[in-house]
Amino acid sequence: MSRNGLYSLVAVLALAVIGFAIYTYQQQQSQPGLEVRIDQQGVSIDGNG
Template sequence: MSRNGLYAVIAILLIAIVGFGIYSYQQQQARPGVEIRVDEQGVSIDGNG
């Protein structure tokens, strides 16, 4: 494999890692601010703020 091909593979892997990191961060930030649960104990509402 030529050096340019190796650099291309490394660049693609780095882009994939950065993209996955951004995706994971956005998924964590997209959590709802209010959680409503209905169970045997009744209704409970939890808020993040």
């Protein structure tokens, strides 16, 4: 494999990792955070969704 081919392979792999990281971050941000607690004081609901 020539150096240009190796550089191309490394660049494609780096772009794939960056793309996956961005996708994962966006998926986590789009999920509404909702927390429901039931204890001695009753029912408590906290969330941003």
